[in-house]
Structures are given as structure tokens and as C-alpha cells.
Amino acid sequence: MASxxxxxxxxxxxxxxxxxxxxxxxxxSPALADLRVCNQTPDPISVALGYRAEKGWQSEGxxxxxxxxxATVYQGNLHSxxxxxxxxxxxxxxxxxGSVYMCTRDDSFTIFGVEDCLARGYERTGFFEVDxxxxxxxxxxxxxxxxxxxxxxxxxxxxxxxxxQPGAGSGAAAPGSSDANAPDDGGNPNPDATAPPGAxxx
Numbered sequence: 469m470a471s472x473x474x475x476x477x478x479x480x481x482x483x484x485x486x487x488x489x490x491x492x493x494x495x496x497s498p499a500l501a502d503l504r505v506c507n508q509t510p511d512p513i514s515v516a517l518g519y520r521a522e523k524g525w526q527s528e529g530x531x532x533x534x535x536x537x538x539a540t541v542y543q544g545n546l547h548s549x550x551x552x553x554x555x556x557x558x559x560x561x562x563x564x565x566g567s568v569y570m571c572t573r574d575d576s577f578t579i580f581g582v583e584d585c586l587a588r589g590y591e592r593t594g595f596f597e598v599d600x601x602x603x604x605x606x607x608x609x610x611x612x613x614x615x616x617x618x619x620x621x622x623x624x625x626x627x628x629x630x631x632x633q634p635g636a637g638s639g640a641a642a643p644g645s646s647d648a649n650a651p652d653d654g655g656n657p658n659p660d661a662t663a664p665p666g667a668x669x670x
Contacts, residue, residue: 501604503542503551507533508611511559517541518552518570518582518595525582527570527595529554538607545604552595555610564610566596 507513516529519542531539542551554572555564571585572593585592600606 501545502540503546503598503600503605504538504540504607505531505533505553505555506538506607506609507535508609509557509560510535510612511557513555513557513610515539515541516554516570516572516593516595518554518568519548519550521580524580525570526578526580527552527572527582528578529572530576533610546600546606549600549602551598551600551606553598553608554593554595562612564596565594568595568597569593570595 503517505513505515512532512534514530514532516527517531518525518527520526528541531541533539541553552566552568552570553564554566554570557563569585569592570582571579571588571590573579573590577590579590581588598606598608
């Protein structure tokens with residue numbers, strides 16, 4: 469009988485340890501709320517991000533997403549509905565770009581401001597707008613630019629992309645496109661009269 473009682477105590481102890489470990493994990497695992505860019509092409513891609521920060525417009529880069537992998541370009545809850553991306557396939561050529569101009573450079577960077585890029589020693593690069601639909605978590609899927617006309621799609625990480633309302637944008641941004649009617653909580657960083665036709669100049 470003594471061995472049966474000892475075995476029961478061991479089982480009870482193990483069960484308590486498993487429950488304790490499970491409850492600790494439940495309280496220490498943070499909810500994932502990020503902006504991710506997933507590469508659905510056969511080549512690695514380099515990604516730059518632009519957004520309105522507390523002190524004004526900011527651009528950052530470079531993240532590299534290997535084929536069939538994702539890169540987290542913004543960590544934490546998304547503070548804004550609109551973010552701006554530029555991505556380049558450095559091996560196969562091609563880029564996902566747009567008409568919202570921000571400053572970049574070839575090396576890793578964090579650049580404040582979008583004005584006078586060339587005069588400040590940076591490159592002036594066209595980013596495309598990403599409408600996160602005010603979600604706290606968003607994932608972009610970039611596919612081969614030559615494969616189809618709508619090659620960047622975004623989703624709320626909790627499920628498939630929201631269905632657009634009649635007359636509204638899809639929430640998916642094809643490089644080089646913008647929705648001039650979309651509300652912009654941060655404003656376009658390039659609201660000048662010389663913006664290209666179709667550029668979001670709200």
C-alpha cells in the first residue's frame with residue numbers, strides 16, 4: 469500500500485506542476501500585435517517602413533524577408549490606420565513602390581522627416597500606402613510583381629481580409645496604387661501640388 473500512496477502523491481505533484489506551469493505561461497505570453505510583411509516570391513526581399521511617429525514622419529529599414537518567410541517591421545499595437553511600405557527584390561529585380569515619397573538610404577536607417585531627402589544626403593523613395601483598417605495587427609503578403617496586377621494584400625492576423633464595402637477600397641494595396649478617397653489619420657507625408665496623378669494628397 470505504501471507504494472500506491474507514494475505513486476498517487478507523485479501523480480498529484482506532477483499534475484499540480486503542469487497546472488502551475490500552464491497558468492504562468494498564460495499570464496506571461498504577450499498578445500502578438502505587429503505589422504508583418506510576408507514574402508511569397510522565390511527571392512529574398514528588402515523592406516522599408518514609413519509612418520507618422522510622435523515627432524512627425526519617420527522611415528526605417530531594412531528588414532529582409534526570405535522566400536516564404538515574414539519580417540516584423542513594426543512591433544506592438546498599430547497606432548495608426550495607415551502605414552507606408554517599400555519593398556525591393558534585390559536579386560530578381562522589381563519593387564513594390566508607390567507615390568508617397570520618404571527618405572531612405574542603402575544601409576540600415578531610421579530617418580526623421582520626409583522633406584529635402586536629397587539635400588540631406590538620402591534617397592527619395594516612393595512608398596505605397598497600407599490601410600490596416602484600424603486593426604492592431606496586420607500582415608501583408610507580397611507576391612511576384614510580374615505574376616498579377618494586385619500583388620500586395622493585407623489581412624488582420626485574426627482572419628481573412630475584411631470584405632470591402634461597396635465603393636470602398638479593398639484594404640489591399642498594389643504597388644504604385646492609392647485610394648484617393650481613403651481617410652488618412654496621419655495625412656499623406658507629401659501633400660504638395662506636384663504629387664503625381666492618383667497620389668493620395670489628403
